[in-house]
Amino acid sequence: MKKTYKIDVDCANCANKMEEAAKNTAGVKDATVNFMMLKMIVEFEDGQDPKSVMQDVLKNCKKVEDDCEIFL
């Protein structure tokens, strides 16, 4: 399952870091951050609950870039 989220982040490198952090979150199959559109597209592994996974994604993103936001 794929879902798209709106995000807010200031620099392109931070966006890349968010992408990396999201990819490495458990339950996430793949993630792409589109800095220009300020969007994050997350593909979840089968049987995962997007809501709880996204909480972890947000937590991991905050770790690498404090000044970021994912609008869940």
Place this chain on the structure above:
Amino acid sequence: MNKKQKKVLIRVIVASVLLILCAVLPTTGYVRFATFMVPYLVIGYDILKKAWKGILNKQVFDENFLMAVATVGAILLGEYPEGVAVMLFYQIGELFQSYAVGKSRRNISELMDIRPDYANIEVDGKLEQVDPDEVEVGTIIVVQPGEKIPIDGVIEEGNTTLNTSALTGESVPRDAREGDEVISGCINMSGLIKVKTTKEFGESTVSKILDLVENSSSKKSRSENFISKFAKYYTPAVCYGALALAILPPLARMLFLSAAPEWSVWIYRALTFLVISCPCALVISIPLSFFAGIGGASHEGVLVKGSNYLETLSQTKYVVFDKTGTMTQGVFEVAGIHHNTISQEDVLKYAALAECASSHPISKSLQRAYGKLIDRSRVTDIEEISGNGVTAKVDGKNVAAGNAKLMERLGVDYIDCHSVGTIVHVAVDGKYAGHILICDMIKPHAKEAIQALRKSGIKKTIMLTGDSKRIADQVAADLGIDEVYSELLPGDKVSKVEELLAAKTEKEKLAFVGDGINDAPVLSRADIGIAMGALGSDAAIEAADIVLMDDDPLKISKAIHISRKCIHIVYENIYFAIGIKVLFLLLGAIGIANMWMAIFADVGVMILAVLNAIRALFVKNL
């Protein structure tokens, strides 16, 4: 500028003024340190805070942390102005970047400003504005002059001209009459029309296009992936380099040269390294270039589904075309009337009237060419002879219109045509009246399109068609296409394209251009699939990588030019940014470049790269 940016701008101004004041004030010692700390904290407090959080989160190679180390280090070495200036310029750079990105984000969304805000529905004789999302299929909506058509549909009432430029980049308005299909996103220019919707808003052309454009830059190109990887290794590499630079040379001096270690010199140089360690210029300018390129292209009616396709398109060396609907119009038209014994108009008139009962494409084209309203009462005794043609009485005269077999059957001497196409012979009262040549017309710009492709360095143009060899060869010769394969079934087209793909080298890409009807498998098999005239064709939009909104073949070379310009800019930025950074790392290591120069180089490169990236937006005259 948004609130955040304004705040930073004010801090930049305040800190600059304070920095100059501090620099001119004749202070020394702790007083000097204290005065410089004021502008430093004004401009850098958030960076320091973020750096601290980074340490807590074990993010050592976070650029905030590196900036903090570089500036604090400089201040500890007693280089107060430099420490403050580095922080100041770093912030200026960040501010510029976020402003430029925000600006181009807005610019590009303005370019694609085709989203309709409302639909008009007539309720009790009054117009009511409703959300297009809520309009059901089959509803009658009213579109006034100057408004956008919100949902795809068919005109129920009214005539008008439509401006399709937002969708196709084509500025010539299009006429639309009752019964015509209209596409959402067009602007109604002259008359009030009532449209019966045939789709939901979400399924309408405008939604599909917006969806496509907004998701386009999510498919990343090889250059973008390269840069993300590069950024991942660049920062740590520079940091370790800095560490080595701070420790190794002084140790070497002490141990081997028995000279003074000069710790402060080498630490200063190492700090200079840290200033250049942020890969920002690269990381921002590459996606920005692609974003601008895709935005500019979509304004010209060329929709690109991802930056990877833009990259592939720029390497295209072989272009394979479908014939019908791509290079030709796909509709039959009267191309000429030859060997006529009566006036051309009369030949056409008799043929059109005799064939008035038929709905065959050939008959339709005759009626279209005749142009006048057909009065069926003038025609009697219509007899269709299948595979031959028709005979009928028109204005009391015996008219026969059909192929050579019909003429032979009626015993009329006919003159064969040497042109390629479908021939309709006409005989009136048993006498030969001439023949009408009907063919699928080549598109007006098809020949120029092939020339333009050749000029832009395409190695070979190839045409595939299911049509007969004679017609295909003729079209190919007229257009100057290098190779032609005719009488192919749809499956044969795929295998032909596979053959062509196998014959070329990996670096030379093959593009297939089709109209999206029946050639979806080929579109997806080619390195890059280009669908033409896709307005309103969902299948084409789905299957292709690049979608040309109108059916002008000249757009193919335009799309290639746009992609090349964009990729060119991407490479310029990659080489330029990496080149300058490496240069300043070297100059910093040997002590020629000081911290001032390093921060200027770093911010300067970023500003230039961003400005260069925005250049990709301007594609009108390509």
